[in-house]
Each structure stands twice: as C-alpha cells, then as structure tokens.
Amino acid sequence: MSNVKVSVIIPVYNCSKYIGNTLDSVINQTFRDFEIIVIDDGSTDNSLEIINEKLNGCGLQYKVIHQENAGVSVARNRGVDVSTGDYIVFIDGDDYVLHNHLSELYTGTNDFSLTQFVKQDGEKVSNPNYFDFEIISTEEFIKKELNMEILFNFFQLMYKSSIIKENNVRFTPGIVYGEDTEFALKALTYGDRIHISNEVTYYYIQHSDSAIRTTEFRRFDIVDIFENLANFYILHGKHELANLIFTSRIPRAIFGNMNYFFYSCYGFDDVMYIMKKRDLLTKLSKFKGDRKFALKVKLFLLYPRLYYKLWFRFKNSID
Structure with a gap:
C-alpha cells in the first residue's frame, strides 16, 4: 500500500x-x-x-x-x-x-x-x-x-x-x-x-459501560502521570513547565478529583484516608495562582470537614 x-x-x-x-x-x-x-x-x-x-x-x-x-x-x-x-x-x-x-x-x-x-x-x-x-x-x-x-x-x-x-x-x-x-x-x-x-x-x-471508564480512586493516578511528565520536562530543559505541573496542574487535579468523589457520594473519611495515604494534601498545598481557587484550597486544608459540609450543602462545582 x-x-x-x-x-x-x-x-x-x-x-x-x-x-x-x-x-x-x-x-x-x-x-x-x-x-x-x-x-x-x-x-x-x-x-x-x-x-x-x-x-x-x-x-x-x-x-x-x-x-x-x-x-x-x-x-x-x-x-x-x-x-x-x-x-x-x-x-x-x-x-x-x-x-x-x-x-x-x-x-x-x-x-x-x-x-x-x-x-x-x-x-x-x-x-x-x-x-x-x-x-x-x-x-x-x-x-x-x-x-x-x-x-x-x-x-x-x-x-x-x-x-x-x-x-x-x-x-x-x-x-x-x-x-x-x-x-x-x-x-x-x-x-x-x-x-x-x-x-x-x-x-x-459518555455511558456507564465505556471501556475507558475508571472506578474507585484510580482517578488520583493522574498525579503519578503528571509527576512523570514533570520529570520528562526537566530532562528536556523545560523547567518552567515542570514547575507549572507541581504548582498548578497537580493541585488542580487533586482538588477536582476530590470534589468528584464527594459529588459521587464517596464518604468523607474514605476520601481523606486515600489522600493522606498518597500524600496528596502536601501536594495540594503547593498550589500557586488564581486567588479564588487558592482560598478554596486553603479552607479545605485548614478545615477539611467544614469544607466538605459546606460544599455538600451548596453543591459547588466539581471543577
């Protein structure tokens, strides 16, 4: 051919x-x-x-x-x-x-x-x-x-x-x-x-039996992907991009997926257990950027259960 x-x-x-x-x-x-x-x-x-x-x-x-x-x-x-x-x-x-x-x-x-x-x-x-x-x-x-x-x-x-x-x-x-x-x-x-x-x-x-549908807490695997990508950028001399991954993309991915689990009625204690086990709270704390988003992150890190109750009451965006 x-x-x-x-x-x-x-x-x-x-x-x-x-x-x-x-x-x-x-x-x-x-x-x-x-x-x-x-x-x-x-x-x-x-x-x-x-x-x-x-x-x-x-x-x-x-x-x-x-x-x-x-x-x-x-x-x-x-x-x-x-x-x-x-x-x-x-x-x-x-x-x-x-x-x-x-x-x-x-x-x-x-x-x-x-x-x-x-x-x-x-x-x-x-x-x-x-x-x-x-x-x-x-x-x-x-x-x-x-x-x-x-x-x-x-x-x-x-x-x-x-x-x-x-x-x-x-x-x-x-x-x-x-x-x-x-x-x-x-x-x-x-x-x-x-x-x-x-x-x-x-x-x-989008449908329930999609071949690429993920279950349980595998969505947090995206953090590992971005950490590997940051190393790739560092090896290629693109340190600004690597820094953006650690200070923006990873924290946003953690927060977005955390809210996804809350939205999907996963238990607060279960989500927190996984986040602590994978050291995601530390990685979330590295966020730098948008002031409104930074305030949400700060509130959650200081008072996670309060944030959860407020979020669940007012059904904030999962983004």
Whole structure:
C-alpha cells in the first residue's frame, strides 16, 4: 500500500453496540486520502465481525489487527507502529465524528491541528469550549493546559507522524486514567505550533459501560502521570513547565478529583484516608495562582470537614 496523508487509529474492546456507528462516521469523511487502522484488543463480543463487515468494500485503505487483550494504550501503540500516514488521528471505538472531521484537521503544513469536541450522554450534549486563537505555539498551549485555562482532550489533535515516531512518543501501558493526556503533552513538546479550528467535529460518548471508564480512586493516578511528565520536562530543559505541573496542574487535579468523589457520594473519611495515604494534601498545598481557587484550597486544608459540609450543602462545582 502507498502512503496516505492521514492514519485514523481506532482501538476497540467489546464495542459491538457502538463500533458500527463509529466506523460509518469515519468512512463517510469528505476528506478521502486516509487509512483506517482498527486494533481489536481481544474483544469477546462480535465487534470484530462488525468491523470486518463495515470495512470490507468501503473503498478506503484499512488494516484490522486482532490481539490478545492488553489494554487501550498497547492497542493505540500498535496502531502507531503500523501506520503509514503523514499524520495520525485517534478515535475511540465508542465515539463518532462528523463528516468534516479530517478536512477540518488536515492542513499539511502544521505539526499539529485541533478541532473542538462535545460530550454526549443520551440526548444531552454539552456546550463546546471555543478557543480565541487560530494559531498557537505548542509551548504556550501546554502552559494553558497546565494552568487549566482550556478544556482539552488528546483526541482533538491531529499529530504529525514523524514527530511521534522519531521521538518514540507512546502511550504508557497499564494506566487507565491520564495516559492520553501524558501522550499529548509529550508529543506537543517536540512540535512548533498548532492550528486551531473552532468547528465541533468530535462527539465523545459518555455511558456507564465505556471501556475507558475508571472506578474507585484510580482517578488520583493522574498525579503519578503528571509527576512523570514533570520529570520528562526537566530532562528536556523545560523547567518552567515542570514547575507549572507541581504548582498548578497537580493541585488542580487533586482538588477536582476530590470534589468528584464527594459529588459521587464517596464518604468523607474514605476520601481523606486515600489522600493522606498518597500524600496528596502536601501536594495540594503547593498550589500557586488564581486567588479564588487558592482560598478554596486553603479552607479545605485548614478545615477539611467544614469544607466538605459546606460544599455538600451548596453543591459547588466539581471543577
């Protein structure tokens, strides 16, 4: 097969309810110079049968790889390894994209490009988060993400393949929460700029049986991811970015996930036990930045049970 401009990588694990719709949305793109790479990660339902049925005769180059179940990171990495496109796009097997997803992303000149997404839960669709810039340097974009000034997900990006492969950027196996953010923020480090489109082209589907749904306190694993990312930045001489991780991104992640657990009716004592066990209170105390957020953190650290009671009474945002 000859090289194509874009490789679309789709990991699948027991997605028989959704993968047909996902593949239809990819096959029906107005942009046509792309290949589809589906990695079936040991599905035990009839996902593989649906995949083959949809792709057979679709008129596009495609690869279907079946492997023993090894997790979404291994599946995505396998897709990267076999891809031939100049650029790479990731789509999850239970999401879908609009017909202009690839045409909005592909410029052929930028290291990265980005479109907007919305979350869909049944009939409910979230509001998109538009950006007020069309071109941004990768370093400035990373800073905005670490300060949580933008809402961002790795699947919004189109990645220049040579950046990913030549720098051996890969998803970390065995991690169920945050491996995609780590991948994107590492990849962006090696590039120059991002082209931004405010077109909403990606629909992220939320449902109770999602293959990437996390349970219990694994959400706090994002702290480990960002600590590893900080070490990565230090090794690459990007000390300002590493400092932002410790003084902004990690404290915000801890506080946001803590409130998520409160919102989900986890017991106060259970949450506090885990936070103390993982030394998250110390890491939370390192926050520097937004005064309003700093006051919330200070109140919680001084009077955690009081904060919990006040939060639960007034149902503050979990962000």
